[in-house]
Amino acid sequence: MPENDKALTPVPRGKVSSYPIEHFVADVEETPVLPVDASTADGAPRSIWSEAWRSLRRQPLFIISALLLLMVIIVALFPGLFTSQQPNDNCLLANSDGGPAPGHPLGFTQQGCDVLARVVYGTRSSLMVGLFATLGVVVVGGIVGALAGFFGGWVDAILARVSDIFFALPMILGAIVVVQLPFFRENRNVWTIVLILATFGWPQVARITRGAVLEIRNADFVTAARSLGVSRMAALIKHVLPNAMAPVIVIATISLGTFIVAESTLSFLGIGLPPDVMSWGNDIFSAKSSLRSNPMALFWPALALSLTVLSFIMLGDALRDALDPKSRKR
Amino acid sequence: MPAVRNAHLTIMPGETVAIVGESGSGKSTTALAAIGLLPGNGAVSGGSIIFDGEDITHASEKRIVELRGSSIGMVPQDPMSNLNPVWKIGFQVKETLKANGLPCSPKDVAQVLSEAGLPDAEARANQYPHEFSGGMRQRALIAIGLSCRPRLLIADEPTSALDVTVQRQILDHLDRMTDELGTAVLLITHDLGLAAERAHKVVVMYKGQVVESGPALEILTNPQHPYTRKLVESAPSLASRRIETAKSLGLDGTTELLAANPDGGRTESIIEVKHLSKVFNLRGALGKSTDFTAVDDVSFSIPRGTTTAVVGESGSGKSTVARMVLGLEKATKGDILFNGTDITKLNRREMFDFRRRVQPIFQDPYGSLDPMYNIYRTIEEPLRVHGIGNAKSREQKVRELLDQVSLPASMMRRYPNELSGGQRQRVAIARALALDPEVVICDEAVSALDVLVQAQILSLLADLQSELGLSYLFITHDLAVVRQIADEVCVMQKGRIVETGSTDDVFDNPQMEYTRALLAAIPGAGLMLPPEVA
Numbered sequence: 001m002p003e004n005d006k007a008l009t010p011v012p013r014g015k016v017s018s019y020p021i022e023h024f025v026a027d028v029e030e031t032p033v034l035p036v037d038a039s040t041a042d043g044a045p046r047s048i049w050s051e052a053w054r055s056l057r058r059q060p061l062f063i064i065s066a067l068l069l070l071m072v073i074i075v076a077l078f079p080g081l082f083t084s085q086q087p088n089d090n091c092l093l094a095n096s097d098g099g100p101a102p103g104h105p106l107g108f109t110q111q112g113c114d115v116l117a118r119v120v121y122g123t124r125s126s127l128m129v130g131l132f133a134t135l136g137v138v139v140v141g142g143i144v145g146a147l148a149g150f151f152g153g154w155v156d157a158i159l160a161r162v163s164d165i166f167f168a169l170p171m172i173l174g175a176i177v178v179v180q181l182p183f184f185r186e187n188r189n190v191w192t193i194v195l196i197l198a199t200f201g202w203p204q205v206a207r208i209t210r211g212a213v214l215e216i217r218n219a220d221f222v223t224a225a226r227s228l229g230v231s232r233m234a235a236l237i238k239h240v241l242p243n244a245m246a247p248v249i250v251i252a253t254i255s256l257g258t259f260i261v262a263e264s265t266l267s268f269l270g271i272g273l274p275p276d277v278m279s280w281g282n283d284i285f286s287a288k289s290s291l292r293s294n295p296m297a298l299f300w301p302a303l304a305l306s307l308t309v310l311s312f313i314m315l316g317d318a319l320r321d322a323l324d325p326k327s328r329k330r
Numbered sequence: 331m332p333a334v335r336n337a338h339l340t341i342m343p344g345e346t347v348a349i350v351g352e353s354g355s356g357k358s359t360t361a362l363a364a365i366g367l368l369p370g371n372g373a374v375s376g377g378s379i380i381f382d383g384e385d386i387t388h389a390s391e392k393r394i395v396e397l398r399g400s401s402i403g404m405v406p407q408d409p410m411s412n413l414n415p416v417w418k419i420g421f422q423v424k425e426t427l428k429a430n431g432l433p434c435s436p437k438d439v440a441q442v443l444s445e446a447g448l449p450d451a452e453a454r455a456n457q458y459p460h461e462f463s464g465g466m467r468q469r470a471l472i473a474i475g476l477s478c479r480p481r482l483l484i485a486d487e488p489t490s491a492l493d494v495t496v497q498r499q500i501l502d503h504l505d506r507m508t509d510e511l512g513t514a515v516l517l518i519t520h521d522l523g524l525a526a527e528r529a530h531k532v533v534v535m536y537k538g539q540v541v542e543s544g545p546a547l548e549i550l551t552n553p554q555h556p557y558t559r560k561l562v563e564s565a566p567s568l569a570s571r572r573i574e575t576a577k578s579l580g581l582d583g584t585t586e587l588l589a590a591n592p593d594g595g596r597t598e599s600i601i602e603v604k605h606l607s608k609v610f611n612l613r614g615a616l617g618k619s620t621d622f623t624a625v626d627d628v629s630f631s632i633p634r635g636t637t638t639a640v641v642g643e644s645g646s647g648k649s650t651v652a653r654m655v656l657g658l659e660k661a662t663k664g665d666i667l668f669n670g671t672d673i674t675k676l677n678r679r680e681m682f683d684f685r686r687r688v689q690p691i692f693q694d695p696y697g698s699l700d701p702m703y704n705i706y707r708t709i710e711e712p713l714r715v716h717g718i719g720n721a722k723s724r725e726q727k728v729r730e731l732l733d734q735v736s737l738p739a740s741m742m743r744r745y746p747n748e749l750s751g752g753q754r755q756r757v758a759i760a761r762a763l764a765l766d767p768e769v770v771i772c773d774e775a776v777s778a779l780d781v782l783v784q785a786q787i788l789s790l791l792a793d794l795q796s797e798l799g800l801s802y803l804f805i806t807h808d809l810a811v812v813r814q815i816a817d818e819v820c821v822m823q824k825g826r827i828v829e830t831g832s833t834d835d836v837f838d839n840p841q842m843e844y845t846r847a848l849l850a851a852i853p854g855a856g857l858m859l860p861p862e863v864a
Binding site (some may be wrong): 019021022023024025026028030031033034220221223224225226227228229230239242243285 | 692
């Protein structure tokens, strides 16, 4: 078999095989040559977001979590629609740890308050802590991360070290310490809790944003914008940030759930929201003393908490899938 | 989704067969099917694969594993990612030898490596992949592929990530080795010139089907299928003339425009680069820093209305030159004169105005458009940034621009992710033209495109030049493209310009050794084609 190769002409002249090679031509009808780069003008235009929406609409994970969250939000806005009872008034010690009764489907707490009413009215503060802490974290972490990633150099060095320090402090531990400060001890309300959680939560968002911005700042479209005369700051705001939003949205959605848990944890430890503010964490805290005799008083707020957090995390997962740049490519 | 339908090809012992096709034509799928390496979601749905008389279409996993390496070898495409970075080269060769039951002492390993043309093989075997250059890695991969003396070697775009001169060395070596060993080779490539030069038989695939196959030279000289004909016409390595329409029309158009341009100052050169240097400071450990001269005393000029190409291999500093001319990178030394004004000394305001007149087009059609902007916003952005016109006149301008790059106005509301590579590049061109620039800097503007699309974009650029009197600075690694579009060529090597001249001069009568090597390395350069065609 090798002898045929010896007869080869030198490479630049091309090779000639000693085997007969048939010249085969396919039927033109079978594979018609299509125009190169034919343009398609039909169908509605689709942006990244509308594509993401299209794929989200068909995801059961998204539908379930979105419906649950919608429910939670309605409960938080209009608690009166879901229970006729008042959570704190007419708590009768006679009803302490009582089981379900007419008009009180979920029974009573140790203090004799209606469990359903407490769970329903507790939704608002839990959700508010989650939402505003997330908002704060995204704003602070987003700005820090974007500046660090886009400008690099010493800006990055300083901001990255600062966020590393905050990152190293566990959120709950940090919160426990800070809550003991006189200012926070005297002003315990939703806003101080939000402030504390945001203080210890932003480095995570900063890291994610920085990574996303770093990846995008060298993209050709940013260079193209710069050579059009767009200033650095404008390029960051108009081109880099919108493209870096996807991972930030995902992490924000997921951390919204964890902030709700963190608030409950602090309240459970007795250092979160003051007892007169209704929240799931406070309810769990006060129900724990009667856990043996009346576990259901603990079960219901815990279930509400778990479902809410679970739906935020599921929503984050669904968003991650929909916004993943790899699945987006054609 | 059938990726490949009805593909039929035979490889005789000791023969080299090349599959040619554009991206997505199914050429890699066909080859991977042959060694049972289809991705998890793929399967052979019909037909048969017969190796050495044995039907291996549905052979057991065990049998296929037996065949791989020992009877069928593979050289993968990307030398950067196909060697495991945490293992020494020698270990990776040894692994292959061991898996196929061959002696694997350090001496055998060194033997295999030196056969693949790695000098000082014994020492090299103790190095890690990151200590190797791209070409050396590819040699190591070839060594691994051929270490077990397979009867068939599948080489999937073995050199498309490498510089042309390295590509030539590697392919020469592969040729020699497979000749000596009598190995049959299945070469997968997008480059028709390369296929014709290296293979006995060429198989052209299009949309998952074999449209034509036959002896290499016959396919080139006598293509039958319309697709093959288009491919032969467009292959830049085979075309040896400047794009015609532009040249003839271009000259008239340019003179007219020059005459019509009142302040067009009869400056010969629109851009003049004088003794330009760029030194990068590489920060080392512990405050130690080394200077790296990326661009070293480079001078050239772009006559108005013409195309000057800067050619070089990777690391030659050509892109740094482009960035400096665009004003995106500060020059360390030297002047860049635009219409006689030194742009290295402009203040902010003047720089902003300068940006209107020089615009870039980049290589990667997927990276150069903001995915969040629709086409209208993308093209309108330069107008908005420079405060030109009102919403209505800007929309009118966008329509005109789309028309100029032959895209329908209905594209305006679409997003980049809905467009093909060629269409995106057209949009990028439209954006670059929005401010009526005088100079367009094309940084590898067609390198990422399929051959037929590349030909279209090149002729679009040529047409636009003749219509608008544009001057181009064309940065590329591809000499074949240079011949199609450039009037003047500067050849760069290691930051320096080693040769300049008119395209014809440089191609017909290269002065420097390096230029000659580059020219000789164009795949298919020395091929056939009667003189009246070439």
